[in-house]
Amino acid sequence: xxxxxxxxxxxxLTLLLCISVKAQEGIVLDEVIAVIGNEIATKSELETKYxxxxxxxxxxxxxxxxxxxxxxxxxxxxxxxxxxxxxEIGEGRVDxxxxxxxxYYITQHGSEQAMESYYKKSISKIKDEFRESLRxxxxxxxxxxxxxxxxxxxxxxxxxxFKKIPKDSLPLMNAEVEIAQIVxxxxxxxxxxxxxxxxxxxxxxxxxxxxxFSTLAVLYSEDKGSALKGGEIGFxxxxxxxxxxxxxxxxxxxxxxxxxxxxxxxxxxxQLIERRGAKVxxxxxxxxxxxxxxxxxxxxxxLDSISNLIEEGKYSFEEAAxxxxxxxxxxxxxxxxxxxxxxxxxxAMDDLDPSLFFVIDNMEVNDISKSVLLVILELSxxxxxxx
Numbered sequence: 316x317x318x319x320x321x322x323x324x325x326x327x328l329t330l331l332l333c334i335s336v337k338a339q340e341g342i343v344l345d346e347v348i349a350v351i352g353n354e355i356a357t358k359s360e361l362e363t364k365y366x367x368x369x370x371x372x373x374x375x376x377x378x379x380x381x382x383x384x385x386x387x388x389x390x391x392x393x394x395x396x397x398x399x400x401x402x403e404i405g406e407g408r409v410d411x412x413x414x415x416x417x418x419y420y421i422t423q424h425g426s427e428q429a430m431e432s433y434y435k436k437s438i439s440k441i442k443d444e445f446r447e448s449l450r451x452x453x454x455x456x457x458x459x460x461x462x463x464x465x466x467x468x469x470x471x472x473x474x475x476x477f478k479k480i481p482k483d484s485l486p487l488m489n490a491e492v493e494i495a496q497i498v499x500x501x502x503x504x505x506x507x508x509x510x511x512x513x514x515x516x517x518x519x520x521x522x523x524x525x526x527x528f529s530t531l532a533v534l535y536s537e538d539k540g541s542a543l544k545g546g547e548i549g550f551x552x553x554x555x556x557x558x559x560x561x562x563x564x565x566x567x568x569x570x571x572x573x574x575x576x577x578x579x580x581x582x583x584x585x586q587l588i589e590r591r592g593a594k595v596x597x598x599x600x601x602x603x604x605x606x607x608x609x610x611x612x613x614x615x616x617x618l619d620s621i622s623n624l625i626e627e628g629k630y631s632f633e634e635a636a637x638x639x640x641x642x643x644x645x646x647x648x649x650x651x652x653x654x655x656x657x658x659x660x661x662x663a664m665d666d667l668d669p670s671l672f673f674v675i676d677n678m679e680v681n682d683i684s685k686s687v688l689l690v691i692l693e694l695s696x697x698x699x700x701x702x
Contacts, residue, residue: 349388352395356387393458394451402461404453413442413449424540426580427556428548428599432540438555489663492675495632495650497621498642499614507604508582515575515584518600522572528586528598537581538601546598550591560585564597622683632683 349356364383369375417438424430427438434441477485518535522528529545536542553561557578567573567587576583581603588596621639624630630638636650645652654662664672674684 348384349391351388351391353398354391354395356384356391360387390451390455393455393462397454397458400458400461402454402457404450404457408453409446409450412453413445416445416449417442426538426540426601427551428538429540431549432544437549437551439552489665491661491663492667493660494652494662494671494675495636496642496645496652497618497632497636497640497650498645499617499621499639500641501606501610501614503604503606503610507606511582511602511604512575515582515600515602519572519574519584522586528572528600532598532600535602536600537603538599541599541601546586546600547588548597548599550589550594550596552594560599564595567595567597622685625683 346358347355348358348361361380361384364387365380368379368383421427421430424433430441431437436444514535518531521531527545529547532542532546536546538546541548548556551561551564553565555561556564557580559576559578560583563573563576563583564585564587567585569587569589571587573583573585576585581601583599583601586598588598590596617639621630621635625632625635633649637646640646640650642650651660652662653660654666664676667675678684
């Protein structure tokens with residue numbers, strides 16, 4: 316019956332699209348393919364999601380389009396019902412979730428500057444564009460929770476239902492995992508820090524003697540995103556960059572170069588280009604102090620010791636994560652990694668970073684891996700212990 320419904324949906328979709336194309340002259344920019352209450356589904360929405368599935372390795376098929384269309388209709392029905400039930404998502408919740416996701420994306424890109432360079436817009440504009448889409452996601456999640464809140468299904472009822480479904484009709488589901496980690500960051504030697512500071516002081520001196528800051532940024536900055544633009548990161552507010560970076564940037568006068576500042580990304584010197592209201596546009600040169608093999612060995616030794624304490628029963632993994640892990644995002648919840656897409660502790664295997672995927676692919680539930688060296692976005696080296 317479900318298969319027949321999908322065929323019907325696709326047939327209606329084809330008729331609507333044909334009518335739309337024949338009825339209009341010139342170029343059709345978009346088309347409405349369904350109206351559900353006050354919500355509309357468009358052709359562009361369907362095609363965008365279809366292209367996204369194909370980009371993730373999905374096979375092109377009419378059935379896939381039907382499944383995507385079904386998901387779109389379901390989401391629109393939930394949004395319409397949320398409007399009828401006066402379900403509202405507070406700005407505080409949207410802001411909190413938006414900030415959390417932006418922090419994750421910044422980590423993935425390496426820095427705020429790199430993220431802005433990738434999207435070719437400021438963090439504030441990225442937030443503005445994500446806001447309504449995120450509000451819809453939170454609304455849909457809230458409605459799903461409310462609809463299922465009063466349902467009670469026993470495990471036996473679930474088993475009985477699935478046993479009645481033919482095996483060739485069961486959908487394929489991506490494997491999902493819940494991962495806990497203990498992180499020990501590698502340390503940087505004083506010699507490496509002195510070397511980096513010496514280079515930055517030299518660049519600062521050369522700028523003060525007449526060389527262009529932008530030229531030196533192109534040649535030497537390790538923030539590859541902004542280096543291509545002469546170190547320029549665009550207009551930012553105080554809350555849009557690291558606190559140390561912000562404090563130095565907003566004290567500068569136009570054309571002046573800051574002293575060396577340190578953030579979690581490395582060491583910087585900054586030049587103010589222009590101040591406009593509560594925002595500044597600056598250039599910067601970023602250098603990262605190199606880490607030696609001794610620091611890797613030290614971190615690995617610490618993790619091996621923690622692993623031994625867990626195996627001896629002196630700590631549970633959760634207790635050890637809270638006590639020893641140096642990852643601020645996961646320490647407080649016992650090392651559990653959170654899926655940034657939906658806030659869940661479960662993550663699809665296909666969505667994992669390849670370096671993590673190959674570590675846990677052969678692990679069983681409650682296994683603890685050996686110490687693993689991971690390179691995170693060319694920013695820092697960490698060793699993670701996964702559960």
